[in-house]
Amino acid sequence: MKKLNFGYLITVSLLAALIFSITIYVNPQEKSEQDISFYKPVTDILSYPLLKEKVVKNIIFLIGDGMGFAHVDAARIRATGANGRLNMERMPVTGFVKTHSANRLITDSAAAGTALSTGFKTDNGIIAMSPNGKNFMSILEAAQKKGMSTGLVVTSNITDATPAVFASHVSSRKNQPDIATQLIKNGVNVLLGGGREFFIPKSIKESKRDDEQSPLNEARAKGYLIVETRQQLADAKGEHILGLFQMDALKTTGDEPSLAEMTQKAIALLKSNKNGFFMMVEGSQIDWGGHANNPDYVIRQVLLFDEAVKIALDFAEENKDTLVVVTADHETGGLAIVSGNLDGSGLGFGWARKEHTAVQVPVYAFGPQALLFMGVQDNTDLAKKFGIALGIGNFPPKQ
Numbered sequence: 001m002k003k004l005n006f007g008y009l010i011t012v013s014l015l016a017a018l019i020f021s022i023t024i025y026v027n028p029q030e031k032s033e034q035d036i037s038f039y040k041p042v043t044d045i046l047s048y049p050l051l052k053e054k055v056v057k058n059i060i061f062l063i064g065d066g067m068g069f070a071h072v073d074a075a076r077i078r079a080t081g082a083n084g085r086l087n088m089e090r091m092p093v094t095g096f097v098k099t100h101s102a103n104r105l106i107t108d109s110a111a112a113g114t115a116l117s118t119g120f121k122t123d124n125g126i127i128a129m130s131p132n133g134k135n136f137m138s139i140l141e142a143a144q145k146k147g148m149s150t151g152l153v154v155t156s157n158i159t160d161a162t163p164a165v166f167a168s169h170v171s172s173r174k175n176q177p178d179i180a181t182q183l184i185k186n187g188v189n190v191l192l193g194g195g196r197e198f199f200i201p202k203s204i205k206e207s208k209r210d211d212e213q214s215p216l217n218e219a220r221a222k223g224y225l226i227v228e229t230r231q232q233l234a235d236a237k238g239e240h241i242l243g244l245f246q247m248d249a250l251k252t253t254g255d256e257p258s259l260a261e262m263t264q265k266a267i268a269l270l271k272s273n274k275n276g277f278f279m280m281v282e283g284s285q286i287d288w289g290g291h292a293n294n295p296d297y298v299i300r301q302v303l304l305f306d307e308a309v310k311i312a313l314d315f316a317e318e319n320k321d322t323l324v325v326v327t328a329d330h331e332t333g334g335l336a337i338v339s340g341n342l343d344g345s346g347l348g349f350g351w352a353r354k355e356h357t358a359v360q361v362p363v364y365a366f367g368p369q370a371l372l373f374m375g376v377q378d379n380t381d382l383a384k385k386f387g388i389a390l391g392i393g394n395f396p397p398k399q
Contacts, residue, residue, distance in 0.1 A: 032253045033296040036079055039303040045085040047092045048313065053368040056389040057276035057321035059143075060267070060312040062088075063116070063162055064305050065109060066287030068331030068361055074295060074347065075302035082342045086302075087310040088326045091364035096376045098360055099330045102131065105358045109287070110173040112329035112379060113165035117280075119383035119396035127161065127170045127179070134399065139386045140166040140188070142395045143278035149189045149239075149270040150277065153262045155250045155304075156284030157195030158183065162329060166280055177208070180215045184222065189240055190269050190279070192233070192262045196244035206247050216242075230257045233265055241269060252285060252304060259283060260307035267315050276321075278390075281308050290332030293351040298335070316367045323369055323389055327382065328361035 076086045101111035102121035114122045118136035128136050140150050152163040159176040168182035180198040197208040199216040224240040227233045245256050270277035283305030289297030316322035334352020365373040369389040387395030
């Protein structure tokens with residue numbers, strides 16, 4: 001009988017333990033991408049009514065970055081089964097939005113966001129400016145001139161392309177340090193998201209700036225309350241709030257405020273203005289799931305976004321003077337649902353690519369003037385319709 005090689009057994013045991021430990025540390029992230037237990041499907045799948053009211057006091061504009069029709073379908077089927085509805089799918093007015101930029105059939109978020117916020121096309125990569133360097137006024141800036149309060153709420157850096165186009169003007173979306181400076185200078189009332197690394201001077205280790213400028217200190221000097229945790233946000237009061245919950249983008253897991261929580265708090269902070277408010281809410285990371293061709297990531301992010309949509313709809317249903325519009329800046333990934341069951345199990349997916357595509361995206365609307373958003377429209381039309389809804393006769397200004 002051979003003697004047992006205890007050295008060999010110990011080595012095998014250690015390797016097994018190492019593999020097991022790797023599995024333990026990898027699986028939680030995989031589980032977080034697949035975990036949609038937070039989502040509460042609606043029990044009433046009937047559409048919201050068309051409102052008779054015509055006066056728009058407030059606008060809540062929600063953008064699902066990279067969110068195409070198949071992204072919405074996948075989230076609905078996984079969360080509710082084929083016969084259910086997401087909150088956004090209960091909105092009574094629906095349409096289609098064309099997304100091409102001034103110089104490309106396939107847009108990026110900077111050019112698409114510029115069209116949605118200003119009513120003008122520009123080249124890919126440019127933030128709220130023409131290709132020859134002329135600034136375009138955004139609907140948020142026009143709302144400010146009307147005396148309205150304003151807010152930007154995202155799960156990416158607050159300096160990323162989509163929020164940037166509403167309150168800054170730069171020739172390149174990569175210039176996030178300058179965007180941070182402009183967001184504070186612009187005086188947006190509520191700024192919530194990630195990207196603290198662009199608000200601190202380069203002498204601080206985590207900074208992504210190349211100068212000693214500190215938009216964070218500039219914000220304090222202008223009277224902004226700075227918050228960095230969920231509890232601080234919950235307790236926050238005042239006319240100007242800057243919430244930066246991560247150095248870079250939000251994790252969308254753990255002890256951060258969710259997109260729905262940030263949306264609810266922003267509404268609570270902005271609604272006291274007798275002149276109304278304009279706010280933009282972005283589900284930023286739907287796009288990232290599309291770039292990764294990761295359907296679990298996409299579905300979870302769409303559902304997190306849909307929770308924020310519900311917060312907006314609940315407010316608008318109670319306050320009949322609030323227009324809620326949901327759309328996307330573009331589609332990402334060329335997603336298709338190729339197999340599955342009616343109960344949402346066994347879904348199979350196909351992807352055309354890992355980048356953006358040129359297909360149209362959905363638009364949903366509820367509230368006074370919602371019918372403006374029916375049918376096929378260009379992305380520049382949405383900003384123009386916001387101007388009509390708010391009674392801003394000269395928006396967008398002629399160039």
